[in-house]
Amino acid sequence: MEKGQIGGSFMSEQISVHILDSTLRDGSHALSHQFTAEQVARVARGLDQAGIEMIEVSHGDGLGGSTVTYGFSKQSELELLEAASSVIERGKLAVLLLPGIGTKDDLKMARDLGAKVAQIATHVTEADVAQQHIELAKSMGMEVVGMLMLSHMGSPEKIAEQGKLMERYGADVVLVTDSAGALLPPTVRERVRALRDAIQIGVGFHGHNNLSMAVANSITAIEEGARWIDACTCGLGAGSGNTPTEVLVAVLDKLGYSSGIDLWKIMDVAEDIVRPLMQKPVRIGKASLTMGYAGVYSSFLLHADKAAQQFGVDPRDVLVEVGKRRAVGGQEDILVEIAMTLAQKNAEVEASPSRRLA
Amino acid sequence: MEQIRAAILGSGNIGTDLMYKLKRSHSLRPTIMAGIIPESEGLARARQQGLAITTDGIEGLLKQKDSFELVFDATTASAHKQHAPMLRAAGKIAIDLTPAAVGPYVVPLVNLEGHVGEPNVNLVSCGGQATVPLVSAMRSASPVEYAEIVATIASKSAGPGTRQNIDEFTDTTARGLQRIGGASKGKAIIVLNPAEPPILMRNTIYGIVEESDPEELRKSIEEMVARIQEYVPGYRLRAKPLIEDFPGRQQKKVTLYVEVEGAGDYLPQYAGNLDIMTSAAVKVGEEIGKHLRAGTWKRDRSEARL
Numbered sequence: 001m002e003k004g005q006i007g008g009s010f011m012s013e014q015i016s017v018h019i020l021d022s023t024l025r026d027g028s029h030a031l032s033h034q035f036t037a038e039q040v041a042r043v044a045r046g047l048d049q050a051g052i053e054m055i056e057v058s059h060g061d062g063l064g065g066s067t068v069t070y071g072f073s074k075q076s077e078l079e080l081l082e083a084a085s086s087v088i089e090r091g092k093l094a095v096l097l098l099p100g101i102g103t104k105d106d107l108k109m110a111r112d113l114g115a116k117v118a119q120i121a122t123h124v125t126e127a128d129v130a131q132q133h134i135e136l137a138k139s140m141g142m143e144v145v146g147m148l149m150l151s152h153m154g155s156p157e158k159i160a161e162q163g164k165l166m167e168r169y170g171a172d173v174v175l176v177t178d179s180a181g182a183l184l185p186p187t188v189r190e191r192v193r194a195l196r197d198a199i200q201i202g203v204g205f206h207g208h209n210n211l212s213m214a215v216a217n218s219i220t221a222i223e224e225g226a227r228w229i230d231a232c233t234c235g236l237g238a239g240s241g242n243t244p245t246e247v248l249v250a251v252l253d254k255l256g257y258s259s260g261i262d263l264w265k266i267m268d269v270a271e272d273i274v275r276p277l278m279q280k281p282v283r284i285g286k287a288s289l290t291m292g293y294a295g296v297y298s299s300f301l302l303h304a305d306k307a308a309q310q311f312g313v314d315p316r317d318v319l320v321e322v323g324k325r326r327a328v329g330g331q332e333d334i335l336v337e338i339a340m341t342l343a344q345k346n347a348e349v350e351a352s353p354s355r356r357l358a
Numbered sequence: 359m360e361q362i363r364a365a366i367l368g369s370g371n372i373g374t375d376l377m378y379k380l381k382r383s384h385s386l387r388p389t390i391m392a393g394i395i396p397e398s399e400g401l402a403r404a405r406q407q408g409l410a411i412t413t414d415g416i417e418g419l420l421k422q423k424d425s426f427e428l429v430f431d432a433t434t435a436s437a438h439k440q441h442a443p444m445l446r447a448a449g450k451i452a453i454d455l456t457p458a459a460v461g462p463y464v465v466p467l468v469n470l471e472g473h474v475g476e477p478n479v480n481l482v483s484c485g486g487q488a489t490v491p492l493v494s495a496m497r498s499a500s501p502v503e504y505a506e507i508v509a510t511i512a513s514k515s516a517g518p519g520t521r522q523n524i525d526e527f528t529d530t531t532a533r534g535l536q537r538i539g540g541a542s543k544g545k546a547i548i549v550l551n552p553a554e555p556p557i558l559m560r561n562t563i564y565g566i567v568e569e570s571d572p573e574e575l576r577k578s579i580e581e582m583v584a585r586i587q588e589y590v591p592g593y594r595l596r597a598k599p600l601i602e603d604f605p606g607r608q609q610k611k612v613t614l615y616v617e618v619e620g621a622g623d624y625l626p627q628y629a630g631n632l633d634i635m636t637s638a639a640v641k642v643g644e645e646i647g648k649h650l651r652a653g654t655w656k657r658d659r660s661e662a663r664l
Binding site: 064067068069099100101103104123125126128129131132325326327328329330331333334336337340341 | 504506508510513518521522523524525527528529545547548549550551552553557560562564566596597600611613615
């Protein structure tokens, strides 16, 4: 489809937005990390041919995330990265690393397999744990995108301060990362603005759709100067999913921004390649809506569901308790303990004499 | 009982906390603290507690080398690499709390007896001290194919050294799970949580073990917890050990939730991650002390193997 056939008349000069598609990384959460190399190759080829600039492939929790805590990958990261690398011709292969989970060795392995972009993610207040990984990625000639996760838990001033650290370590871009899908346009606006005012490098946004705001929040971020946006085809991702790439491309086109992505082709990838892989629809269910509402890390969704089922408790009660404990990304290990404790408490209430009298 | 005299090298948070724990020890006696910052609070407190002090670091310490047998090094990895050969030349035994790992990794209750006679031992990492004994407890009931731990610590308790080299924690701890805990494969994860008030250190430990009697596993784990509590009073299981069938295989999955509350000697109570290091260091010092008194801290056995 020709660019700007429908929209594109709002701006005199067209602004380019860089899109990173994370279907094969954040989307890995929604499939409980069961992607096969063959599926990765098929999706990556489709994304590449549609003109996606950066195609991310990793365990949902980043390189080295294949564990009891986060779920074992069906196939090794090495096989999945090789599969993607062998089909990408135009775009750049990207990977995610969370310091504390993955290590420098994982990053070197990814670079050797052709990764050109490294997303390095920390909790919004902990950017300094990423110094060695950002420096290593830069020294290996990679482009580095720093991510400040659970950005809703940090004030605009905190985000500015932490973004500056990432800039100092050598990052090329810093993303306001709404891991809980809890931000709204006004709170996105103040965070992106604070970051943009604080740093000289690129600014971007990574959204989740728990409150159905992912596309709107991305556009708000772009209006404030963000030029790097993460998205996933079909919204395939943790929680209620991410900003759907094909929808974002359509909206950007109507607003007159350029993404270099062919709208019809990306729609085809979503509909014909990615949707058939989905084990269940990514939707705003009561648990994922609770996450957006209460501000809980989206990757906890399936783990919380599973733990709640195992111990016969309501997943929303588990998530609310997670919120009370102010759990951050990576603390998936507490979900089973919380569900187990809630079940014990429920059993005690059932068994208590006052309850029997009532 | 003749007390073994100990020097503390480093007057920061760890060295100061260590001093209070050594003061309580029946078999060890802290005699001197060495720092390099004259106005440091640690040195002032050491003087109050009746220790000799020097502000000339290792050089100052070695000038008074007749006043101690053991040295606890609570400085930094790079400093310890310089200290280690000097302490060895002076005939002092070094217990290294830094990540320098000049000497072998030791975890009290698990492998110290395998390193009798070493001039220098290293305390792995806080995550290693908190989790390796329980992996070892699983191992004594059943072969452990895989051990994985998630250590979550309060952001405030992670200093710049830990933060700038967080891979050191994950790599070192994973090696400890394998080499000392006895797991065939190990993986360690660390999460920093900035919540206020700060959270206590927590560790989740997973073991994939061979088919075995759950009661025996439970007993072995609970016995080990009780033994750790003898030197880390704030160490506890948050829930009963969870032992499940591992789907699709003839194996069991063991899940343990451990919380470590510090004794609050000098470090805040939430910093269980630091408390378990100073507590383990004292325990190692006491065990070495027993050997020194008995005259058995000699390397003849290990040299015979060479």
